[in-house]
Amino acid sequence: MLTYVVHRLLVMIPTLIAISLIIFIIIQLPPGDYFESYIAELQSQGESVDMAKIEFLRKEYGFDQPILVQYAHWALGMLQGDFGYSFEYRLPVSEVVGDRLYLTALISIITIIFTWIVSFPIGIYSAVRQYSWGDYTLSFLGFVGLATPNFLLALVLIYIANVFFGTSIGGLMEPQYIGKPWTLEKIGSVMEHIWIPVVVIGTSGTAGMIRRLRANLLDELEKQYVVTGRAKGLPPIKLLLKYPFRIALNFFFADIGTILPSIISGAAVVEIVLSLPTTGPMLLTALRSQDMYLAGSFLMFLAFLTVVGVLVSDLALAALDPRIRLQGGATR
């Protein structure tokens, strides 16, 4: 087991290096750099540019140096914990990302819990009462949620919320609570706003989860031990939840690997449409303006979380499911 973990950790290193190279190259691919797109943007609005300051910044951050030197500069900085400087926000990257991380995590965690709470009962019901009216209706609703474009649903819900409940458009809370300490009214305001992203992102996630749970559960329900249990007189719900359900949950643990980075990155499109102060819109702005350090460092952070998350989920799965532990070596 230990050798396995060590082996995995060592493999992480070249993976992350490769990812960092890809990220850097892709961000630098569009013509020009941050300053050129900044100048282009200002000039197209007719604003004049303070060229002296831009030349100074360009020199200071080595934008006139060859690509590999710039890459080395960034990569070595990250290893030392210095994520660089965001030109767009005029702040160190850690400060820009820091605040938004909490809100992103909050929304993502609530969304995940919502998705599980909605999809588990529906999935179980669909499997147990297969091909019934309930099964068809609920699955249909799930698919409608999946098929509707997220941003469209978000816009419709914003409108409904404003017209019927007077909620302000977009954002995570009424403007006057931003930056203020947490009071009961502030929490109420957040609750008023947060249901929109949760419902929008949640509905698209539930369909997939319902179908997967249904399929896995149906596989399990066919098995011998379920028939045995029923014959022995176990109450049906206890029978269902204690055995087949837990086995069907295997794939949720496999999913943890992707849940961890998704908690941080959230659902970018919906967040942009709803104008939430989270990491999605920040990443989009950074990429559009080629704000190298902010975009690159944030993506590396996500990549790191993904790799760590996958490792964690592999270990968790091995711990949970004895079949993996015991059969693993034999299939080589």
Next chain:
Amino acid sequence: MRLLGRVLFLPIALLVLLSVAGRASAIDLVETPSLAARVATGELPPVAERLPETPLVVDLDGPEQSLGEPGGTLKILMGRQKDIRMMTVYGYARLVGYDRNLNIVPDILESYEQQGLRRFTFHLRKGHRWSDGQPFTAEDFRYFWEDVANNEELSPFGPPKTMVVDGEAPRFEVLDKYTVRYTWTNPNPYFLPALAGARPLYIYMPAHYMKQFHVRYADPDKLARLIEETHTRNWAGLHHRMDEQYRQDNVDMPNLQPWRNVTPSPAERYVFERNPYFHKVDSAGHQLPYIDRVIVNIADSSLIPAKAGFGESDLQARYIRFDHYTFLKRGAKQNDFDVRLWHTARGAQIALYPNLNAADPVWRDVLRDVRFRRALSLAIDRELINQVLYFGLARPSANTVLPKSPLFEPAYRDAWAEFDLETANRLLDDMGLTDWSGGIRRLPDGRRLQVIVDTAGESTEESDALELIKSDWRRIGVELFTKPSQREVFRNRVFAGSAIMSVWTGLENGVPTADMAPIELAPTAQDQLEWPKWGEYYQTEHASGEAPDMPEVQRLVELNRAWRYADSTDERRDIWHKMLAIHADQVFTIGVVNGVPQPVVVSRALRNVPEDGLYNWDPGAYFGIYHPDTFWLTAARREAVE
């Protein structure tokens, strides 16, 4: 002796009393209510001492404006954190600024003199203070000039370009504590407009605050510690990071604007508090600005029209376009705001730019033939586009100055801008493009006459107009294809000559006066889409690009240069008219409509905002020339709890 003393005592005493009383008491000053508490505890001096000895007195008793009452909070919306720099634009406190009639008048300066555009003497207001209470004196100008603009490490490329005339920097003199002078041997007509610009040329800096970041004045240990804390490379990097007066992201830095930012970044909601030492006062004795606080909420720019339509902004024009007008009108009734229509000041809302530096040699010859450009311009049904896209509220016109400019002539507007298919066809026939095939003419080398217009892909207005133009041009045998792209790719294609025609907005400043530089009418910069390589030639001072080889364009270059050395406004006006006439005759750019209305959302509780104004970047500073520090909120709104 004693008798002399007695005789002189009274007049001397009177003189002393008068001189003390003369200090800002021509009007009876009224203490600002929101600052009264701080004045009572001694934290702030009383209003008579906060104002300069001769504050700028604004007379608001007019037909459109009224005296207001101080107080209240204004809410506006912006699309990105960087946009808080708009508060410096709206605040529009400048050394000299444009007034509503686009004349340059002193603002922060008490007065100025200039001789032949070569020598500028600026007089500051005695007793004028920065927003932290420290005096604003000639030292702030000296610090900028000697320790920043001429410091090798801070300005490796020298002082700002606007201050360097023919390679010569000005001679800077401090005449006394409140007077400075700049002298050049050649005239510098760009200096005052740059100081009055929406994004101003800063020739001063708060010396008392910035000295702590300068190696010449700061304590070395403290400086080293600051450098470490801010993760900058050296003291120059630190100084550059802290000295940003325009963007106002350093909340500790004092400034002279009516409101200053007190919210550190990053944030979604910025609060701008009133500057207690602002130098303006109204004729009833209230220190301006009237409004105590401005709150800038950051929201995604595509949501801003919706938010404005639901009343979440008290004053909004940014990110609002004409096609939002009907939506805003509907929301206006329920949500307590008005939608006013101001006027944009672009020379053209949509203009086509034939690329005279196109790489394709056949196309280059065709585009350089003035008959081709005239024909294309005559074949556009501008009135139809006006009706379809702008409800007939815009003005069909060539890409030229607007009626509001003193340089306007109807001949410029109508030059080659009528809808005349017959003449257009005849011009193309005269050029020799008489080979038709399948309803489209052929180029001299046999290819079909297919004009591919590059767009930056950002504006649906442009695409819609091009659709309408496409059907018009088909009638003269020209086929139009649109090639949407992305802004940087678009610009690079035009600069390289790969794009034969592009579409963008027209003249940036459509309301020039004779004293504003005609740089847009001659090749001066690479981003002029009609002649990028010629513009590059002059922008890089002959280092790259190509010299113009068309006699009309060479004439424009000469005239632009002559304008700089012109001695009088009459001479400058004459040059402007010559340049505008050349453009009208040669149709270097094909304008479609101008004067497109700009919807402005104004809360019903906000007063002194003009019904009809000019919405333009420079001159205009969007709301700047109308001075938002004179806008005030009704009593009901002031008392409402935030």
